[in-house]
Amino acid sequence: MGKNDLDGVLADVDRAVERGVSGFLADLKTGEVGRVRSVGQGIAWVEGLGQVKFEELVTAGSGVAGMVLDILSDRVGVVLFGPSESVHAGDEVRRSTRVLDVPVGEDLIGRVVDPLGRPLDGRATPEGAVRRTVLHDAPPIMDRAPVVLPLQTGLKVVDALIPIGRGQRELILGDRQTGKTAVALDTMVNQTGKDVLCIYCSIGQRSSGTARIIETLQRQGAMAYTLAVVVDADAPPGLQYIAPYAATAMGEHFMDAGKDVLIVYDDLTRHAVAYRQLSLLLRRPPGREAFPGDIFYVHSRLLERATHLREELGGGSLTALPIAETEAQNIAAYIPTNLISITDGQIYLSPELFRKGILPAVDVGKSVSRVGGKAQLPAYRKVAGALRLSYTQFQELESFARFGTRLDDRTRRTLEHGRRVRAVLRQNELGTMPAGEQVAILFAVSQGLFDEVPESRIEEAEGVVLDAVRTGIADLDEIMARAGDEDPVWERLTHLITNAISPFKESHADTGDTEPQDPNRP
Template sequence: MNQKYHSLETSGLEDVLGDVDRAVKQGVEHFLPELKTGEVGRVQSVGQGIAWVDGLGQVQFEEQVQVGTRVAGMVLDILPDRVGIVLFGSSESVCAGDEVRRSGRVLDVPVGNDLVGRVVDPLGRPLDGRGRPDVVDYRTVLHDAPRIMDRAPVVRPLQTGLKVVDALIPIGRGQRELILGDRQTGKTAVALDAMVNQKGKDVLCIYCAIGQRSSGTARVVDALARNGAMAYSVVVVVDADAPPGLQYIAPYAATAMGEHFMDTGRDVLIVYDDLTRHAVAYRQLSLLLRRPPGREAFPGDIFYVHSRLLERATHLREELGGGTLTALPIAETEAQNISAYIPTNLISITDGQIYLSPELFQKGVLPAVDVGKSVSRVGGKAQLPAYHKVAGALRLSYTQFQELESFARFGTRLDDLTRRTLEHGRRVRAVLRQPELLTMSAGEQIAVLFAVSKGLMDEVPEVRMQEAETAILESVTAGIPDIEEAITRAGDDDPVWDRLIQLISTAIGPFKEAYADAGDIGPQNPDRP
C-alpha cells in the first residue's frame, strides 16, 4: 500500500514539474529583449552642497537628477568635461564614485488644492506631521514669467488691514511691493497682517520662509493658525541648516505653487521671507561652482535671479482667467543702508517699497513705516476711491510734521502755526499706530483717517487717542450700519461725509472736554515743542 501511494505522489510531482518546464520554455521563446540606453554619470568630488559629475554629456540645464540612492539634485553648471550639480540633501550622503542618473525632466514641484493648509518643503514633502499631499499635477519650478501681452493693468486693491499701508502706500493685486528694513523692525509682522486680513476675501496666501530659524517659522505658523489664516494658506519652509541648493529653489517652488491657482483665475498673495538670505545662498552656490565673484562677492547674474522670480507676479488678462499673483518680498538692510547691493537691486525690480525705520520702532510707533522713504508706484490706481479723500492730506501733513519735529527740538518757543502743525502731526502718527494682527476693514480705516485728516481729533490728548479711535468706530458702526458699502464707494459730494462728521464729533466730544484737564498736554502750552 505504501509503495502504491508513493508511486502516485511521485507521478503527480513529475507532472507539475513538466508543466513548469513547458511554461518556462514558452516564456523564453516569446521573450523579446528591449535595449534601453541611458546616461549614467559618476561623482568626481562632492562637498558643501555641490557635486561635480562626469559622464552626463546630454544632460539639460536645470534638469533634476538622482545622486546616489538617497539625494536629489539639479544641474546648475554645464562645462565641457563635467557638470555641476546642487544637492537637495546632505552632502555626507554622497561619495565620490556614486552613480548619477538623469530624470529626463526639468525640476518640478507638486501643486494642487491639497497643499492648502499644509506646511511643506520646496519639493512638496510634508513638514507638519501629516501624510503626503494628494498630487494633482506637477509644475516646473524655474520657468519664464508671463509675457507682456498676457498681462493686464493692476486695478484692484489688496487690503492689508494696516491704516498706514492702505492709505499712504496702497498695494494692488498683481503688484510687487518690497518690505525692507533692519533686523527686528517688524517686516514679517507687516506681511503677516496682510495675510491675516485676507480672511473671507477669497485670496490664497503663500508664506515662503528662506533660511529662517525653526522657532521663528513655528511662531509664524502658530500666528496664522490662531487667526484662522492657515485655512487659506500654504507655508513653504527651508531652514537655515538646509543645503543652499534647497534654499535657492524655495521661492521659485512657492511661486510655482501659487501660479497653479493664479492660472485658474484666483488671487494669490505670496510672501518671500527673505530674499537677502536667498541671495546669500545663491552666492554660496556660485562661489562653490567657481563662478567669478562680483560686487560683494555676489555673482554677476544675481539681479537676473531675483528679477526672474519677481517678474512672475502679475495680473493676467481676462482671456487667461484674470488671476493675480501679488508678491511681498522682504529684504534686510544693515544700519539703515537701503543703497546696499541687494536692496538696491530689489528696489529697482519691484513696484515700490515699504521701509521700516528702527528709530520709529524704538519709539514704539508700530508698524514702524517711514512714510517718507516708502512709495507705491502702482497701488494708487487700484486704491478705493474713498481713500483719495484722506490720503493726500495725510501724507502732506505727516511729511511736514516729520520735518518740523526734528527742527523744533532746537527751539524754545514756536509760533502758533508751527505748533498747530506739530500737534496735528502727532495725532496723525498716533492714529497710524496699530497693534500687530489687529487689522481693520476699509470702512473703519477711512472713518478714523477722515477724522484725523479733517483736524477733528487735534484737541484730543495724545494719551487718549486710542480711546477716541475706539469711540469713533463704535459711533460710526452704530450710526451707519452698512459702513463698508457706504464709505468705501462714496464720492466727493456724497452726504455720507457730512453724516460721518456728525458721528465723529459726537464720539470725541467727551475727550475734548477732558482736554482742558490734561494740564501740560495740548497746543495751549506754548513752550511745548
C-alpha cells in the first residue's frame, strides 16, 4: 500500500471516529451536588449546598425526597419525606432548584393521596399538570371580602347557636373520643348538592380510623366532591408537617377559580407534635422563643390562608375547620390557646355531655362564633337569640337545682323548657337536617310548643312537625332562606305546628317520660 493510500485510510478513520464520538457526546449541565454528613430520624444534615434555597425540594441517596428547613453556615438541615433508613452518610444530595410544590386540579377530586400528591387508593397517579407551591403567603387583606354566606353543617346546635360562614376558621376542640371528627364529618356530608368542594386532611391518625372515615364518605356519596390527603401516624414527621399545607394548596387552586372549599385538618395537635419533633432533631428551640419558627407562627401561617376572596378575584372561599385535642378539658393549654387566638371561634365538645349521651356534645357556653352570625340565614336570627338565652338559663338553673328539691313553678317551667331544648338539639351522627327543617323545629321549641311533650317523645314530635311543615309549605328551604322577622310565613308556621302537635300531645299526655331519671335531677 502506497503512502497516499495509507493517508486516505487514516483520514477515513479519523472522520469515522469524529462522527462516532460526536454522536455520544452529552450536553454538559452544571449543578450543585452536596453530600450527606449525618442522618437522624426523619432528617439529614447535608454539606456542599452553598446556593440552596430555604424550603427547596432536594433528592437524597436513592431518590428520597426532602425539603431544606434549616440553613447554617457550614451545612443545611433537610427534612426527609421518605424512610431515613434509605439515606446514608456520604450519599449525594441534588437540588431541584424549585421550592416544594404539589399537583393540583380536578383530577384530584374523589382521590386519596399523600401530601406529595402520590396516590394511596390503588389507582393511577393523578394526571394534573398544574403544580402549586405548598408553603406560601396568605392572601393580603385587600384581596379579602367579608364573610357573608353561611356554611350549613346540618347540625341544629351549630347552625343555630354557633354558625359558620364560608371563609371562616372555626376550631373544633375537646378531649379524646368526644366526637370532634364526627362533627366535621357531618359537615362534609351535608355539603351534598351545595357546590362546596371538601378536603379531608388526616394528620398522624391511625390507618384504620382514616379508612373508616373515607369509607363513610364513599357510602354517603360525599367522595364525589371530596379530596382526602392522608399521612399515617408511622409516616416520617416531615410528611406530617407539610400535610396541612399541601392540602391547603390543593384547596386554594379551586378557591382561586371562584369555588367554595371546606377543609378539615384532623388534627393540628399531632401536627404540632410532628413539628416539635423536627425542631428538636434540627436542634432548634420549638417554643415561643423560636419566632418566626415557633408553632404559633406555623399554625397562623396555615390558617390565615382561609378566607373569602373579593368578587374581582373570583369570589371563591376557603373555610377551615381545624381540630385540636385537649387533655382533661384544659382549653387554656399551649396548643389550644394558640389556635383559639388564631381562629374566628371554637366549637367545644364536652366529655360530660358525651357521657350523658347528649350528642353532638357541644358545650354552648364555651363555644362561640365570631363571624358566623353575620353570615347566618335571617330565619335563624328569629329563633337563635331566644334559644341561646333560654338554654343558658337552663344550664345554670339545672346545676343550681341539684342542691335543693323545692322549686317554684316558674323555675320548674324554665327547667322543663330547657330540657326540651336540649332534647331537640340532640342529633344522630350523619343525621344532618336541611336549614328549613331546622328552623321549623327550633321555632317550635322556642315558642314553647314542645313543653308539654314528654322528653322521651320529642323525637316523635319532631317527626310529626316536619311531616306537617313539608306538606303545608312547598319549597321550605327557599322560603326560610329569605324569611325575615316580619315575614307572614311565621304565622303560617305557627298554625301548622300547633295543629300538628296538639293531637300528638293529647294522645301522649298520659304516657309520661319513660327515660331513666338522673338521680341528681330535681
